[in-house]
Amino acid sequence: MAELVFVGCYTGDAGNGTGITTFSRSPSGALEEVGSLPLESPSWLVRHPSLPVLYAANETSAGAVTALSWDASGALSVLGTAETGGAHPCHLAVTPDGRFLLCANYTGGSLAVFSLSASGSVESRTALVQHSGRGPDPDRQEAAHVHMAVPGPSIVSAVDLGTDEIRSYTLTSSGGLAPLAVSSLPPGTGPRQLVRRPGTDLAYVVGELAGTLVTVRETSPGAFSVVSTTSSTFSPPSEPNLVAHLELTGSRMYVSNRGPDCVTEFALDDAAAVADQPCGANPRHFALVDGTCYVAAQSEDAITAFTLTASGEAELRYYPTGSPTFVLPVSST
Structure with a gap:
């Protein structure tokens, strides 16, 4: 099966991208652009677990999500668009x-839930929960800012950068949300993402505003307590450092840092940083594929790629594309 890589971006006033760009990925890991689809600021992409369908968050003041199908060549077709009920998804x-x-x-x-049809299209919004509160940072935490929704077995955990909280809900069979637990993080953390460590009760939270990696323990479904906090970089912390994305693979964890403009490698067993890899200006999302890290270097106007090594710096490869924010590798079918 051929490998495809879909790249989302910022468009219009938010950036100079055009929509979703499709690349083919060779066995050597090189990327070649094979197509694009104009779309308004598709800043986050996710694929359906079993269908050739992906969803794009249109990060605009109106707020929308677009469902798209793709074929073996990587060509995209819009299935439909729905309003998210809140600004800048x-x-x-x-x-x-x-x-x-x-x-x-x-x-x-806010946190929204949509029902999906058997073909993967968006049917209707089944829930919309509004958060409230604030944190100590007057510029970034003046109100609630939901930054991630993490599904678990019959639960959803929402990471709120504005309130320094993880708010968990029970997800009903009809797509409703019922409050389950609220977990507080250190003031000013500005949590952006939460990733559970498979096979354990541990999870990791990236603190965008504090420049930290927070290890938490899930003490009961959807409830988390802080275990430890450490800097998100291997080198001495720098200002500013807006932590962006987190990925786990095997015994390692990788975190992208904007400001230092690097991807930092951690040893999972002790959550200790072991190396910083330069990766281009303003790294947001990244993806790990067959030993290669592909980084959406937004201000570089390129996807940068490097080979994962035991430690130290690797050579960067550049694949131009406007204001990239997300990298989604898939196998074509």
Whole structure:
């Protein structure tokens, strides 16, 4: 099966991208652009767990999500668009059973749920929960800012950068949300993402505003307590450092840092940073594929790529594309 890589971006006043750009990926890991689809600021992409369908968060003041299908060549077709109920949606996730799409509305400070049809199209919004509160940072935490929605077994955990909280809900069979637990993080953390460590009760939170990596323990479904906090970089912390994305693979964890403009490698067993890899200006999302890291270097106007090494710096490869924010590798079918 051929490998495809879909890249989302910022468009219009937010950036100089055009929509979703499609690349083919060779066995050597090189990328070649094979097509593009104009779309308004598709800043986050997620694929359906079993169908050739992906969803794009249109990060605009109106707030929308677009469903798209793709074929073996990487050509995209729009299936439909729905309003998210909040401004600037910045994260999407699909429940493992493929029944529901979760959407975090950043500026809107809300969490939305959509039902999905058997073909993967968006049917209707089944829930919209509004967060409230604030944190100590007057510029970034003046209100609730939901930044991620993480599905678990019958639960959803929403990471709120504005309130320094993880708010968890029970997801009902009809797509409703019922409050389950609220977990507080250190003031000023500005949590952006939460990733569970498989096979354990541990999870990791990236603190965008504090420049930290927070290890938490899930003490009961959807409830988290802080275990430890460490800098998100290997080198001495720098200002500013807006932490962006987190990925786990094997015994390692990788975190992208904007400001230092690097991807930092951590040893999972002790959550200790072991190396910083320069990766281009303003690294946002990144993806790990067959030992290669592909980084959406937004201000570089390129996807940068490097080979994962035991430690130290690797040579960067550049694949131009306007204001990239997200990298989604898939196998064509």
